[in-house]
Amino acid sequence: MITNTELEYKGNLYPNQIVDFSQDVDKLYFTSENGVVLQITVLRNSALRFRYATEYNFEPDFSYAISEKGIRGYDKLVVSETKTEYLLETIRMKILVDKKTMRIQISDPEGNIINEDEIGFHWEENYEYGGNTVKMSKITQTGESFYGLGDKAMHSNLKGKRVSNWVTDQYAYGKDQDPLYKAVPFYVGLTENKAYGIFFDNTFKTHFDFAHERRNTTSFWADGGEMNYYFIYGPDVSKVVRLYTDLTGKPELPPLWALGFQQSKWSYFPESNVKEIAKKFRDLNIPCDAIYLDIDYMDGFRCFTWDKTKFPDPKRMISELEEDGFKTVVMIDPGIKVDRDYWVYQEAMENDYFCKRGDGPYMNGKVWPGKCNFPDFTNPEVRQWWAELYKEFMTELGVHAVWNDMNEPAVMEVPSKTAPLDTRHYYEGNPTTHRKAHNIYGMQMVRATYNGVKKHSYPKRPFVITRAAYSGTQRYACTWTGDNVATWEHLWLANVQMQRMCMSGYSFVGSDIGGFAEQPNGELFARWIQLGIFHPFCRVHSSGDHGDQEPWSFDSGVTDVVRKFIELRYQLLPYLYTMFYEYSNNGIAMLKSLVMFDQEDPQTHFRTDEFIFGHQILVCPIQEPNAQGRRMYVPRGNWYNFWTDELIKGGREMWVDADIDSIPLFVKEGAMIPKYPVQQYVGEKDIDQLRIEVYYKNGIENSTVYEDGQDGYDYTKGRYSLRNFKLQGKPAQLSIQQYKDGTFVTDYETIEFKFHGLSFEIGGIEIDSEKVSLEDVKYGEDLSIQVSKNFTVLRVLGK
Structure with a gap:
């Protein structure tokens, strides 16, 4: 290893010789001669926390990101010592701590290096603000790839990139523009088929360099706070993401309608326009579950008010929309108009709930209402007050969901686009400035919103949307990727950003379908719908400046394509709901980049276009104009073409036809895909039969279908239905x-x-060991059989 004396440069300071070691159950402390204390906490067999203090002094241990519900505990921890190092062993990892430099090396039980410090921890005093700029550098392994970090609008593999995390209102952002709306300082490294994750839990502005400045070095640093990071070992990418999601928290199940199609615009008003939009959906038989009201429903953009000229009776309107199957979603921003006659402003002033500047005056900034003050959502008392502001909306007016926007917080007409850095925050009793609180401001706003909506929607489940987020925000809200643009490049970006967010533990995510800024043509809109129905959050939203963007806003051919794919979304709702159940319970990403699906195949490491929807559906959007198909990579295994039932052998690139009314779509052999009948909205029809598309496989495949009451909390008491299917195919037999x-x-x-792709002609049917008359079997293209939902074993026998 390099010695510290060789690295004294650029004003950086480094730990030197370790002079003391102690252990307190799961926590191990290493103290250097120059006052650095390293605390290593063993969280799980595959998860560790590394925390560094300088001058022997740790900051108060607090995190907004870490979930209290995360699983903790390990099977083994053995600590030993040699002349040159300390060795920690769990059943999944070995950790070496170098005595001279405090550098870390982590390997698997066989001794294969997973991750290794280069310089390791170092720091530099921040003379302008006080405290330290804290830094960490790691050795980049040969062929190593990097993924994650939230909504970055760039290639999914971050190798060679340098990025920052500072939640920012970036209207009409471009490819590779950084930073954006989210701060998710978590990445996955993959080398030699071994994956690990690092979560740098520091809310200051953070930076990551993935072999950009020096090709053999990966580093991350923050403008303040502690060097405090979590290390997670897979070796599977999917396990790393699952453990990170458990660490930072999983969401509860949303109401099923929140997974339906949703329509938004800036803005639908007055009431007659909202009603006209709703009627058009039903007249054209295009399914839709929600209509959004942007800021123009408010009285002068004052949050928690209504413009009674545009919306004279919101309660009646919301009720009438609900009768037609539409939920109403309203926007709430953080900026509160400075207005002595405005009751929300009065309450906040009376209780001293607004943020203040470093020298005492209120922090104010221009937003849509004009001059605004901003609540300090890092104060629990303020969050409780904010939550109660939703009571009238939810309980008296019948609003169904809330959409938090501009919560970076966005401030207009200032170069920083946000609050001044000296703005003060309570920070749960650890007072600090906006330098530390900025990245979590929107998270804490939406946390307060979630608590209010949940309380006042009870016994229904809450549904909340946020634009700004920090790690852990997935516990409170779904999100979207902000103010994108109606271009083909942004269609590509939407695809990559969804995959990246899911790999960052945040699966309930979507984009503004069709683009927020500018106007798509019909072809782009249709292609974006084809992609968007395979995203967990499915919403059209536009600025409205350049024309309408409803499904019927283009020619009838486009409308027919849009209807076809939205109907497919509604057919696949039980499949999507099962995906969400697995995400909510086990932290399993709802969309999987090909590298998550098959990391052993190096061809997947740089793929951006294709992704796996759930476990068994392969999607590859058309991302260029005038295309009648495209080349795509089909991952390992055998796949059925969704449209033709042709069986394709994977592990290769191939051309796939896809005219304007189609998208390359494949189903994994052995899959059992559940479907509901097409509905105009969730709950329109009683589900009188579950349909399952069975794709034959000569072998074994497992599938799952989760169902419950579609809303409410009875599922937490065991009132759910979880059907686990085991398909086993043989040359002349298929059993389920x-x-x-x-x-x-x-x-x-x-x-x-x-049944799809049966390799034999049916000669007999057995249900729970009893033969069934073949008269009950439908022959022809739609080869199917109906059985009691309570069967145990179904056998289809060849002649």
Whole structure:
């Protein structure tokens, strides 16, 4: 290893010789001669926390990101010592701590290096603000790739990139523009088929260099605070993401309608326009579950008010929309108009809830209402007050969901686009400035909103949307990627950003379908819809400056394509809901980049276009104009073309036809894909039968279907239905075993199995060891059979 004396440059300071070691159960302390204390906490067999103090002094240990519900505990921790190092061993990792330099090396139980410090921890005193700029550098392994870091609008593989985390209102951002709306300081490294994750839990402005400045060095640093990071070992990428999501928190299940199609614009007003939009959806039989009201529903852009000229009776309007199957979603921003006659402003002033500048005056900035003050959401008392502001909206008017925008916080007409850095925050009793609180401001706003919506929507489940986010915000809200543009480049960006967010533990995510700024043509809008229906959050939103952007805003051919794919979204709702159940319970990403699906295949490491929707559907959007198909990479395994049932062998690149009414779509062999009938909105129809598309495989494949009451909390008491299917195919036989869990009783009594790709002609059917008459089997293109939902084993036998 390099010695510290060789690295004394650029004013940086480094730990020197370790002179003391102690252990307190799961925490180990290493103290250097020059006052650096390294605390290593063993969280799980595969997860560690590294925390460094200088001058023997740790800051108060507090994090907005870490979930209290995360799983903790390990099976083994052995500590030993040699002349040159300390060795820590769990059943999954070995950790070496160098006595001379405090550098870390982490390897698997066989001794293969997973991650290794280069310079390791170092720091530089910040003379302007006080405290330290804290830094960490790691050795970049040969062929190492990097993923994650939230909504970065760039290639999914971050190798060679240098990025920052500072939540920023970036209207009409471009490719590679950075930073954007989210600060998610978590990345996944992959080398030699071994994946690890690093979460740098520091809310100051953070920076990451992935072999950009020096090709053999990966580094990350922050403008203040502590060097405090978590290390997670896979070796599977999917496990790293799952453990990180457990660490920072999983969301509860949303109401099923929140996974339906949603329509928004800046802005739908007055009431007659909202009603006209709703009627058009129903007249054209285009499914839709929600209509959004942007800031123009407010009285002078004052939050928690209504413009009674545009919306004379919001309660009646919301009720009438609900009768037609539409939920109403309203926007709330953080800026509160400075207005002595405005009751929200009065309450905040009376209780001293607004943020102040370093020398005492209120922090104010221009937003849509004009001059505004900003609540300090890092104060629990302020959050509680804010939550109660939703009572009238949710309980008296019947609003169904809330959309928090501009919560970076965005401030107009100032170079920084946000609050001054000397703005003070309570920070849960650890007073600080905006330098530390900026990245979590929007997170704490939406936390307060979530608590209010949840309380006042009860017994229904809350649905909240946010633009700004820090790690852990997925516990409170879904999100979207902000003010994008109606261009083909932004269609590509939307695809990459969704995959990146899901790899960053934040799966409930979507883009403004069609683009927020500017106007798409019909082809671009149709192609974006085809992609957007495979994103967990599915919403059209536009600025409205350049024309309308509803499904019927283009020619009838485009409208037909849009209807076709939105209908497919509604058919796949049980599949999507099952994906969300697995995300909510186990932290499993809802979309998977190909590298998450098959990291052993080096061809997947730099793929951006294709992704796996759930576990078993492969999607590859058309991202260029005038295309009648495209080349795509089909990952390892065998896949059925969704449209033709042709069986394709994967592990190769191929051309796929896809005219304007199609998208390259494949289903993994052995998959069992659940479907509902097309509905105009969730709850329109009673589900009288579950349909499952069965894709034959000569082998074994497992599939799952999760269902519950679609809203409310009975599922937490065991009132859910979890159907686990095991498909086993042989050359002349296909068997399906069902294992059911939960006490929820579905409305339907039968399941219809539709078979794809059977390799034999059916000669007999057995259900729970009893033969069934072949008269019950439908032959032809739609080869299917209906069985009782409570069957245990279904066998399809060849002649």
